[in-house]
Amino acid sequence: MLRVEAVVKSFDNFKAVNGANLAVEKGEIVAVIGPNGAGKTTLFNLITGLLKRDSGKIIFKGEDIGGLASYEICKKGIARSFQIVNIFPRLTVFRNVQVAVLSEQRRSNALFRPASSMVLNETNSILDSVGFLGKAHSIAGSLSHGDQKILEIAIALGNEPELLILDEPTAGMSPEETSATMELIKRLAQKRGLTILFCEHDMDIVFSIAQSIMVMHQGQTLIQGKPEEVRKNPIVQEAYLGIE
Amino acid sequence: MFKEVIHSKWFGPLIVILLILFILPLFIPRFYTYILALIYVTSLLAMSLNLVVGHGGMFQFHHAVFYGVGAYTVALMLKKTSLPMWTGFVAGPIVAAITGLIIGWLCVRLTRLYFGMLQISLGSLIWAIVLRWYSFTGGDDGIPGIPMPPFLSSLNQSYYFILVILTICLIVMYLILKSPFGNTLQAIRDNPQRCEAVGVNVKRHQLIAIIIATFFAGVAGVLFVVLERSVFTDLLFWVLSLEVFIMCLLGGWFTFTGPVLGAAIIVALRTFVGIFTEYWTLILGIVLILLIFFLPEGVMGYFQELFEPQTREATKGGHR
Numbered sequence: 001m002l003r004v005e006a007v008v009k010s011f012d013n014f015k016a017v018n019g020a021n022l023a024v025e026k027g028e029i030v031a032v033i034g035p036n037g038a039g040k041t042t043l044f045n046l047i048t049g050l051l052k053r054d055s056g057k058i059i060f061k062g063e064d065i066g067g068l069a070s071y072e073i074c075k076k077g078i079a080r081s082f083q084i085v086n087i088f089p090r091l092t093v094f095r096n097v098q099v100a101v102l103s104e105q106r107r108s109n110a111l112f113r114p115a116s117s118m119v120l121n122e123t124n125s126i127l128d129s130v131g132f133l134g135k136a137h138s139i140a141g142s143l144s145h146g147d148q149k150i151l152e153i154a155i156a157l158g159n160e161p162e163l164l165i166l167d168e169p170t171a172g173m174s175p176e177e178t179s180a181t182m183e184l185i186k187r188l189a190q191k192r193g194l195t196i197l198f199c200e201h202d203m204d205i206v207f208s209i210a211q212s213i214m215v216m217h218q219g220q221t222l223i224q225g226k227p228e229e230v231r232k233n234p235i236v237q238e239a240y241l242g243i244e
Numbered sequence: 245m246f247k248e249v250i251h252s253k254w255f256g257p258l259i260v261i262l263l264i265l266f267i268l269p270l271f272i273p274r275f276y277t278y279i280l281a282l283i284y285v286t287s288l289l290a291m292s293l294n295l296v297v298g299h300g301g302m303f304q305f306h307h308a309v310f311y312g313v314g315a316y317t318v319a320l321m322l323k324k325t326s327l328p329m330w331t332g333f334v335a336g337p338i339v340a341a342i343t344g345l346i347i348g349w350l351c352v353r354l355t356r357l358y359f360g361m362l363q364i365s366l367g368s369l370i371w372a373i374v375l376r377w378y379s380f381t382g383g384d385d386g387i388p389g390i391p392m393p394p395f396l397s398s399l400n401q402s403y404y405f406i407l408v409i410l411t412i413c414l415i416v417m418y419l420i421l422k423s424p425f426g427n428t429l430q431a432i433r434d435n436p437q438r439c440e441a442v443g444v445n446v447k448r449h450q451l452i453a454i455i456i457a458t459f460f461a462g463v464a465g466v467l468f469v470v471l472e473r474s475v476f477t478d479l480l481f482w483v484l485s486l487e488v489f490i491m492c493l494l495g496g497w498f499t500f501t502g503p504v505l506g507a508a509i510i511v512a513l514r515t516f517v518g519i520f521t522e523y524w525t526l527i528l529g530i531v532l533i534l535l536i537f538f539l540p541e542g543v544m545g546y547f548q549e550l551f552e553p554q555t556r557e558a559t560k561g562g563h564r
Contacts, residue, residue: 074443088434099431100442108428115424
């Protein structure tokens with residue numbers, strides 16, 4: 001579904017991503033791991049069009065999306081959440097998700113019909129699936145950090161993506177919140193038939209949920225494979241996992 | 245589509261206020277009728293600016309230009325052509341919106357302060373052209389004695405005309421803000437990057453918002469001509485833009501009706517303090533300092549905080 005081939009991105013003289021390769025098949029849950037500064041977030045930003053690659057190919061469903069703006073990539077079926085909470089803090093939880101649903105249905109430009117009566121079912125069903133119906137009318141900025149991270153995912157679901165990219169979905173969460181969130185992600189993936197690409201620091205989570213793991217180190221892809229292969233790989237053990 | 249307006253909790257009070265404003269000219273002296281009408285015109289200008297500033301989060305620093313362009317368009321058409329008068333009234337807002345499209349198209353490429361600076365430069369360019377082009381615009385003499393259609397011959401008639409147009413414009417603006425377009429615009433204000441990530445073409449959305457706002461500024465310009473029967477270059481000067489910006493801040497730029505209140509306060513200050521001292525801006529300065537320290541969300545924002553504790557949370561969560 002998604003193929004990243006030899007993608008390079010540098011800032012001034014620093015090569016943040018220097019030859020990354022990644023393959024994501026339909027229906028898979030794929031994790032990207034690597035130490036801080038390995039280029040995981042930069043890679044996600046390249047895939048979603050927030051940054052433009054210097055060279056290499058990013059192919060989604062047979063089409064090179066490397067040169068598109070991020071809103072165009074979203075329309076192709078890729079939605080994402082952000083590592084640092086990135087929501088609409090002054091709007092209600094409901095409207096946070098509704099903005100995405102309206103955009104998905106190409107109704108963002110309707111001028112004279114009240115938005116309050118539009119896409120109610122779609123929005124509520126997303127809120128329901130993340131357990132937020134009770135908080136629909138809270139102001140998003142007043143939610144706890146953990147809830148804001150989940151709202152992130154709910155906004156991304158509003159676009160009905162085929163590929164959902166989650167950048168450290170549990171960063172800053174307590175252990176309880178973390179396991180609840182990972183359960184939620186697993187459930188969503190099954191129920192909605194989502195393909196998920198995520199990055200995460202917690203190795204237990206990664207190895208328990210991912211069907212394929214890509215390891216990055218200093219902007220490069222070391223290996224991509226099944227969890228057991230990755231765990232056994234001597235280069236990965238030396239560079240990252242730190243196992244003797 | 246008007247259900248939204250009728251079911252709004254403000255609908256009842258709005259009708260009462262409108263009724264009072266309608267019968268008011270029967271009881272008050274001419275001068276106060278004039279001041280009220282001037283407040284309406286200025287309110288519409290401030291409301292139109294707030295569409296892009298308060299609800300759109302853009303640094304629309306030179307909004308008066310579009311007001312001036314609207315006013316000059318109708319003035320020139322009524323004075324220098326023999327076209328039916330209504331065409332002038334229609335042309336004012338449209339020419340203002342086209343100007344908004346051109347300037348906006350150049351500005352939305354930039355963000356925040358750069359957007360604002362470019363707009364001041366482009367707007368000042370239009371101001372300079374109007375000031376220098378004596379044969380066409382009358383330069384700094386302006387255009388006095390603009391003829392009006394018979395149904396606008398007296399001050400009271402103008403007052404009613406302005407009040408009706410203002411009400412219609414406010415309703416339309418309210419509907420726009422409550423529409424998906426308006427909701428998305430507010431989402432862009434909160435977080436343009438995130439909006440882009442959910443598939444919104446942010447620049448195009450902002451440009452449409454600017455066109456809408458400048459259209460209403462043009463309407464305000466036309467209403468100014470209806471009231472004053474003259475135009476002058478101060479209408480396009482950046483000082484007026486600043487004043488209108490202050491009205492939005494003063495009234496409460498995250499509220500719908502805040503700018504009306506801000507406009508009323510500033511016009512009243514200028515009129516009534518201006519009688520006693522020409523340094524009325526000194527009072528304005530003091531008011532502004534107090535505002536920044538004690539009511540950062542504006543007067544209306546303050547009342548909203550009092551009555552709707554939810555929005556207080558929103559303010560804290562918001563980062564701009």
